[in-house]
Amino acid sequence: MSTPPYTALSPETSWSLTASVIAGQPRMRLGKPQRENRVSYPARTEQALTTDLPSKPAAVRLYSDAGQCNVLALDFDAKDRTTEQIADVAYDVFQTEAMLDQAGAWFLTDHAHGGSHVYVLLEQPLAFLEARELVEAMAQRWATLDPSPHQSIARGCITVPGSVHKLGGHRQLTISERSLRERVDGLRTPARAVRRLRLTFRDEIRLVQAKRAATAAAEPHSTPVVYEAGAGRVMGQKYLSLALEGDWAAYGYDSPSEARWAVLWSAMATGLSREDVAARMSDGRWPGLWLLHAHRPRPWGAFTDDWARMEQLFRAKNEAQEDSAHTSDTSANSHRGDPSVHDTHGVIRTWRSLLHEVESSEFPGARGWTRRLLLRAIAKQSHETASTLTATGVRGLSVATGLSLQTVAELLRELSTQRDPWIALTARARGRDAAAYALRIPDRYASAAETVRWIRGKANALRPAFEQLGAPAALTYEAIEHGHGSSPTTIQHRTGLSRTAITDALATLIGWNLIDGDSTEGYWLTSDEQTLQRLAERLGTTHARATKVATYREHRRRWWAYLERHQIALHAEDLEADRDILALLDEMRLNDLDPPPLFASTPACQQAYGGVA
Numbered sequence: 001m002s003t004p005p006y007t008a009l010s011p012e013t014s015w016s017l018t019a020s021v022i023a024g025q026p027r028m029r030l031g032k033p034q035r036e037n038r039v040s041y042p043a044r045t046e047q048a049l050t051t052d053l054p055s056k057p058a059a060v061r062l063y064s065d066a067g068q069c070n071v072l073a074l075d076f077d078a079k080d081r082t083t084e085q086i087a088d089v090a091y092d093v094f095q096t097e098a099m100l101d102q103a104g105a106w107f108l109t110d111h112a113h114g115g116s117h118v119y120v121l122l123e124q125p126l127a128f129l130e131a132r133e134l135v136e137a138m139a140q141r142w143a144t145l146d147p148s149p150h151q152s153i154a155r156g157c158i159t160v161p162g163s164v165h166k167l168g169g170h171r172q173l174t175i176s177e178r179s180l181r182e183r184v185d186g187l188r189t190p191a192r193a194v195r196r197l198r199l200t201f202r203d204e205i206r207l208v209q210a211k212r213a214a215t216a217a218a219e220p221h222s223t224p225v226v227y228e229a230g231a232g233r234v235m236g237q238k239y240l241s242l243a244l245e246g247d248w249a250a251y252g253y254d255s256p257s258e259a260r261w262a263v264l265w266s267a268m269a270t271g272l273s274r275e276d277v278a279a280r281m282s283d284g285r286w287p288g289l290w291l292l293h294a295h296r297p298r299p300w301g302a303f304t305d306d307w308a309r310m311e312q313l314f315r316a317k318n319e320a321q322e323d324s325a326h327t328s329d330t331s332a333n334s335h336r337g338d339p340s341v342h343d344t345h346g347v348i349r350t351w352r353s354l355l356h357e358v359e360s361s362e363f364p365g366a367r368g369w370t371r372r373l374l375l376r377a378i379a380k381q382s383h384e385t386a387s388t389l390t391a392t393g394v395r396g397l398s399v400a401t402g403l404s405l406q407t408v409a410e411l412l413r414e415l416s417t418q419r420d421p422w423i424a425l426t427a428r429a430r431g432r433d434a435a436a437y438a439l440r441i442p443d444r445y446a447s448a449a450e451t452v453r454w455i456r457g458k459a460n461a462l463r464p465a466f467e468q469l470g471a472p473a474a475l476t477y478e479a480i481e482h483g484h485g486s487s488p489t490t491i492q493h494r495t496g497l498s499r500t501a502i503t504d505a506l507a508t509l510i511g512w513n514l515i516d517g518d519s520t521e522g523y524w525l526t527s528d529e530q531t532l533q534r535l536a537e538r539l540g541t542t543h544a545r546a547t548k549v550a551t552y553r554e555h556r557r558r559w560w561a562y563l564e565r566h567q568i569a570l571h572a573e574d575l576e577a578d579r580d581i582l583a584l585l586d587e588m589r590l591n592d593l594d595p596p597p598l599f600a601s602t603p604a605c606q607q608a609y610g611g612v613a
Contacts, residue, residue: 009177011170015053015162018108018173021184022071022119022160023049023060029157031057031166039166041157043539044469047511057164059157062149065284067246067291068125072135073158075146078114085144086114092142093118103196105189108180110161110171117158117171123188127291128153129247134197137204153245153287154540212250239266240543243280246288260292264306268314274307285538348382351439353455354448355379355422356482360496368496369471373401374411375422377461382439389426393434395552399545400461412437420444431563455482463529464536464545469508472497476505477525480515485523 020026026049029041041059049060062069076093078085093109093116100107100120108119126134128150135150149158159165161173173180198205238251239262248259267277280286281293281303293299355362355375363371377400381390394408401408412435416425420442427436441449466474475495479485484494488502495502506523509515512535517523536542 009162009173009175009180011162011164011172012053013162013177014110014171014173014180015160016051017180017184018119018161019049019060020051021121022062022073022158024062024064024069024071024125027061028054028058029061030054031059031164033166037166042468043155044473044508045511047507053162053164055164057159057166059159059163062156062158063128063153063287064125065282065287066294067128067153067287069128069131069150069156070122070125072120072122072126072131073149074118074120074135074138075149075158076116076118076142076144077146078144081114089114089116089144092144096138096142096145099197099200103200104193105197106183106187107189108161108173108175108183110173112165112169112171113167117160119160121183121188122194123190124194126194127294128245128287129291130198133205133208134194134201136208137201140204140207141201153284154538209249212247213252235266235270239263241288242292243267243286243289246291248292256292256295260289261306261310263289263292264310265314268307268310274304274311277307278303279534280537283534283538285534344386344388345383347388348379348439348459349454350449350452351388351422351441352376352379352459353452354441354445356455357448357452358445360494364496369475370401370403370407371411371415373462373471374403374408374415376459377401378423378437379439380459380461383459388439389436390438391427391434391436393429395555399548399552402462402467432560457481463532464541465532465539467536467541467544468539469512470505472501472505473508476502477509477514480509480523480525485515485517487522488519491523 019028027046028049029043030045030047031039031041032045034040039057041057046061062071062073074096076089076096078089096118097107097109100118106121108121110117110119132147132150135145136147139145139147149156159171161171163171165171175183242248242251242259242263246256246259248256251259253259253262264277277286277289278300281290290299293303296302355372359368359372359375363369374397377397378390380400381392381396382388394405394412397403397408397412398405403411412423412425415421416423416437422440422442423437424440425435426438427433429435460478462471462474466477472495475497476491479491479494482494484490488499488506491497491506492499492502497505506515514525514527514531514535515523516526533542
């Protein structure tokens, strides 16, 4: 009687022994079901990695904050699970294992529903660029290999042995428990084996490098990235990509040193300090910049020396220029001096506090959240302009809320046309001028407004981090921030969310170390505004917002240019003779998203322009 080649391991054993070895950092993301039996692993589900097997599909993060991986994770996928695809996966995995054996590598292989993962255990951590190039080169040879887990430091993750599979069951190892323990306890692929693999795939690596260089050269690099430290200044997309990935060759630099200096110079011009840049290198926001330093004998010392030399050059170049730094706090002095300004802020704060008290009943559920969000954005802009009247346009509100232009325009019309509304339309959009809206305390709450207690803190719309973490997490965080975190029931009463949404939001916030506590002792914040800003940058929402701002600025520039070319000259006597002209012009601008009639026939223009901003 023959002995089976391996003994099936329990999912719990497979997970507990391998997850921490494969993970580049002790973090994992839980799967969210999508259509067509697909599963995504969004950032909002990320949490600390544990030895306990999760009850739903879970993927571990492959790269550390320094942009290095401990494992080459090769994902062979039978996308539609056809017989032919499963056979192709089996053949590619057989070829891969034979090549790894020949090179002297140690690896693990698991299977689930026709797909396979091969985990090459590394003796020395591999830098992001080197790992990505090698896996992409392998994908050139084996068609079923998906290189995406290694194509992003921030998002790169993979499900590991023992994990629940989206189609049912678990990922199963083809190895005995004894052999598994031997490998996870210390058997690793030496650096010389990795060099053999790179030599084997040298032609494919050259092809991958050439394709990446061609792609990078074709992409525009002028998209600005706005940072709090240098508000109003921008950092080019090219330099941000270098800071994130460190791919100096793709951008035409002859060495890492040239790319490193380019990133540091751009950061300095943006207004970031040495401490700002060092923080981004050390906490995982700019792993690529760290990799550009990591090959040097004294990385941090070299960084300090580079910065000192560059600072001298930077000052010499700009000594004759006036300091053009701006502050993002447009209302810093608004509470001093003119008493009417002080009164205006008092009115705005009363309006905000009243909305805070009744919003869960006025605008309940998920549908109400977007309306609450838009009203908060208008209040925030009112504080910034020291006026209860705002006219920033749908684009400014889109940036503040994360909502689309169409959604903002529709909600503005809905909220301003309600009976006894919270905002009132005071002027329609025309030409360069956006529609103006005024804060209004509804008549039904007039008496309550006289005694309402002002809420603490600044006015916030949707803080950038919560564009990724989700609206329930934003509402739950805010409830705890304002002292309503004594229990899930209290949070539910405050936010109007379902109990399931509250549970998921609390798990998200705890997973990102934004809050702490439990259902018995209550919840409290373990983070502040700076923490949220760092997280937003790490999740990419700071960059996304800046990109949106750049796009909207270009829309506005083109719209203004159009107005200059198509100015309608109206004489005073004409207007006096025919007052319907003004009404007609207003009607033409009723919908902020509709282009003017002369512009409407061009599909590209309809897509590019959202009307008056």
